[in-house]
Amino acid sequence: MNEKRAARRRGPKAAAAEPAVADTDSKNDPIHDDGGKDVYDKLHAGQAYQGTGRPGSPSTSFQDFLLQNMVHITALVYTLLSFWTRFYKIGHASVVVWDEAHFGKFGSHYLKREFYFDVHPPLGKMIVGLVGLLAGYDGGFEFKSGEPYPENVPYVAMRMMLATFGVGMVPLGWYTAVELGLSQWASHLVALMVLLDVGWLCISRFILLDAMLLFFTVLTVFCMTKFHNQQSRPFSSGWWTWLTLTGLSIGCVTSVKMVGLFVTALVGLYTIEDLWEKFGDLKMSAADQVKHWTARVICLIIVPILVFMASFKIHFMILNQSGPGDAQMSSLFQSTLEGNEFTDSPLEVAVGSRVSLKNIGYGGGLLHSHEHLYPAGSAQQQVTCYHHKDGNNEWDILPPWDRPAYDPEGPIRFIQHNDVIRLSHAPTTRNLHSHVVPAPITKLNHEVSCYGNATIGDYHDYWVVEVVDDVHRGKQPNVDRIHALTTRLRFKHQVLGCYLRAANAILPQWGWKQIEVSCAPENNPKDTHTYWNVETHRNHRLPPADLKSYKSPFLRDFWHLNVAMMTSNNALVPDPDKADILASQPFDWPFLYLGLRMCGWADDQTKFYLLGNPIIWWGSSTSLIVALGALGVYLLRMQRKYADMNDSEWTHFLYVGKVAFFGWALHYVPFLIMGRVTYVHHYLPTLYFAVLMFGHVLDHFLFSSSRLGTPVKGIAFGICAGAIIGTFWWFKGVAFGIDGPILEHKGLLWRKTWNIYNQ
CATH class of the missing domain: 2.80.10.50 (Trefoil (Acidic Fibroblast Growth Factor, subunit A))
Incomplete structure (x- = not known):
């Protein structure tokens, strides 16, 4: 009986763990000596995460260069594809669409330096004003909903610059999956889901804050995972770099919208668990304990607060003239x-x-x-x-x-x-x-x-x-x-x-x-x-x-x-005296019960419907249930002394699962208890963690399984990727724009609750 089969044999767990005992001197242990490597080197597709791995020796051929940098070449390919999806027909609708009426107007206030008031922090709106300035906009347009853009408003250039944040989500999704230790199969699927979800795509193509919110949310998770993979080298330059960048990302995401506090809470939970484990390390000196705590306080509390406050300071410095928001201030x-x-x-x-x-x-x-x-x-x-x-x-x-x-x-x-x-x-x-x-x-x-x-x-x-x-x-x-x-x-x-x-x-x-x-x-x-x-x-x-x-x-x-x-x-609570056909409830979101019309629905209008890719939304929501069920089964089997995974595999299974599940829960559960009116776009940051869980579950049961051969994994990957690409192509019109009578576009009503065909 081989070792992998023996690992799943019923028996005392301690006995199964005995072969793992080795020389505790990490200098002589090839498993713990990373040689300055990082997580990007994967020996073959489907290999479980073992740690870091780019070879330290210089490349001797172009083939070696490609192999050593394949992760970056792949990211470049996804970035180019993302440019196409985010920029294609971006100026097709030459009218003010949905909340462009709000955020375009806020950008105008910065250009005119008029003080205004809004419920969101100022960073994202200052960026809107900046892209308007770079595009040559003078701030004179009123951005009334549905009104055509005049020739002197460079709305296409403004949309393109803001869509760049949506572009950046895709390579970050790829790198995050790699940093989480997912196999190449699963990492590709995560990147494809971020690339081809029509909800993320649609929301990224207009003058809105959501692309910036999504980008900084994904960036925060990426920086956190990079920092996690530096834990074996505490207080090194890389360790400090990624810890600081995590704090800067937190400051940016909370300065765009206050829902950035949810991903901040995820980093906080990760940090608390990390420090708690270090507190239990009796070999760590008190001085090192204090240094770890001090580093977290500086980088993850003080730095984000300074970034957040700096955005308001700049906000006050720019808006130095009286405007419509004066009355909200002292x-x-x-x-x-x-x-x-x-x-x-x-x-x-x-x-x-x-x-x-x-x-x-x-x-x-x-x-x-x-x-x-x-x-x-x-x-x-x-x-x-x-x-x-x-x-x-x-x-x-x-x-x-x-x-x-x-x-x-x-x-x-x-x-x-x-x-x-x-x-x-x-x-x-x-x-x-x-x-x-x-x-x-x-x-x-x-x-x-x-x-x-x-x-x-x-x-x-x-x-x-x-x-x-x-x-x-x-x-x-x-x-x-x-x-x-x-x-x-x-x-x-x-x-x-x-x-x-x-x-x-x-x-x-x-x-x-x-x-x-x-x-x-x-x-x-x-x-x-x-x-x-x-x-x-x-x-x-x-x-x-x-x-x-x-x-x-x-x-x-x-x-x-x-x-x-x-x-x-x-105060943004639902009005019982008014029917808001755009609003939805949080329970509607995970399985895509309802979309959102972003504009008028007349036959002569270009129509946009904020709707996710059904395969991605349904699959990712199901994966959350599967992951919880699998965790329960594994815990029951562990109690009965079954050893389904070795310690490193179990630790990795829990780590990725905790990042994905708690990230999802922290972004989703608050909306269940909020009294304010909610819309489907509030789920878009939450969806990212469900996608990570989807990739994790597929990786755990398919792509990293020792019981399945490479051909079977390839077929499974092809089915998953084909389903994602196929549904994207089928629903691409809701993001790129639907012209003509909506009834002429057949096959879009996959759920009867979607109000696509209703006039």
Whole structure:
């Protein structure tokens, strides 16, 4: 009985492991001496991963050169094929497609240097702006959905430059499979799946962020696997290089979209396991333990944070002019933008001033009212917080009803701590009001409304101004007068004793999805959602302030913007009153229950349908189930003392399986618990790990099996590759564009749930 058959014979595992015992001196052990080799050399197709292996001797012939560099030549071939798939007919649709309407517009803001707001970090959108600059775009196009591109917008060049990120996915997929120790058969299949999935292909061909997100996700996994294969040479130049590049990749992927945190979590789990194993190595000195921990902290925590923060710093430096996103930022930050409306604003606030009030709590907006009434409660005029600037955000500071009316010719009376005022809504003349009526969302708080007019009101319109502090003058005792922009205030209802509050509770559609404003009975001096500052300030009787003294700290702006991004992202919840035909649920994605129409579906339009390659999606999702089942069977057999694999094979089986499965789970499971609206493109980063698992399962049961001969493996590879290529060719139109009536294109409805043929 040969050794491989004996390894699968039932018996004590320790006995099976005895032949593996060898000289512990790695210098004399040919198995552990890598001689400076790396993982790229494979002795033959189908060989299980053993470690590293490029020969160290120089090549003596062109054939030797080809053999030693075949992995790179293969990567070059896949790269050239990827250029063709990503660039072919890329300008065929000369209209704004899908989310090009958003991200093309954001790129325009960078070229015009106008501050805007979006729920995603800025790196990807800055790259969109950069490719626009390189292509000669001037930033003047509005990018309205479905609108034809004018001749002066180089949309084809912009699409091509961004599609290069999609091109880069393919060789990285090949190299990652090689680094994971998959056989050449399996590595080719992984590269083919990355090359020929029509979902990845389609999303990479437009002015979007997804190609960048996918590229940096794949790059992070590749760098992690490269670092893993340097573990036998800790603190070498290669070890430091790939650890640092992993951190840089993490910083880039999270700076494109926050879902980059999912692949960051994968690297984190890998690092925790790695350090835990080193902690159990009694031969490792305490100094080396500290060095390992320090290296991870620097490269995998500090470096990514610095990259992430640097993207925001550059973002703030470029966008130095006032724009449509000003209201999401603090008033002090807005004062630093060129062209802002604070140029003529007086510094000291007085009775008779017309102001807008900004809530200082993270994600807060501007105190707002409009003529619409509450549908329940008092049925009086609604008061909300709104993130956009308009005339409904303006309020006049007036004296209480029991005091003399404001005299524009009389003495100026500046607002101070504990002054009682009335806030009159400028467009409607109604007064900010509160009473013992439950707020519409936060039922324990009192409702805030607008009531009366310029001559009608009551004592429920009275608010006591309480100073919290001032950015420049410090605590309340040092603040003699209220200053615009810098003084933080609270407004206490004189009768009820409650505090004006806006805490990101979203009103229903009747409140236009704006933020609820209520009056909180609890006096919590540290609740920043009860903090306000005067933002815009108009009073022709007072001189303008010197805005040069206003500076907004970067760290404060960085934190404020990130909280605003997260708050706005969480607000993207499905609207029960509207049917979103593009949305889908996470359970729809693994087996491709539904695609996504990316544009109009008229007969005279070029149509794009975001749909994955069915063979790749169905096969990769099935492989996740098979892998879990196989793991369970192997564990049961191990408990019964069957030895199906030696230690190195088992370690490799677990390593690749953990990278693929936990990468998939970390990207997929969060969407199951999110409240926000979801679409099929959210699964595209997750799919990559399912593809790695598909390659791993095929490699484990077919291409690395000792029970199958090379001809059988070749046939299996041909069937798999043929199925991938064939389905790509069948569905290529959904990515390259479908012209003419959709009903003339037969055979695309492989699942009845796909809305391809519906008008």
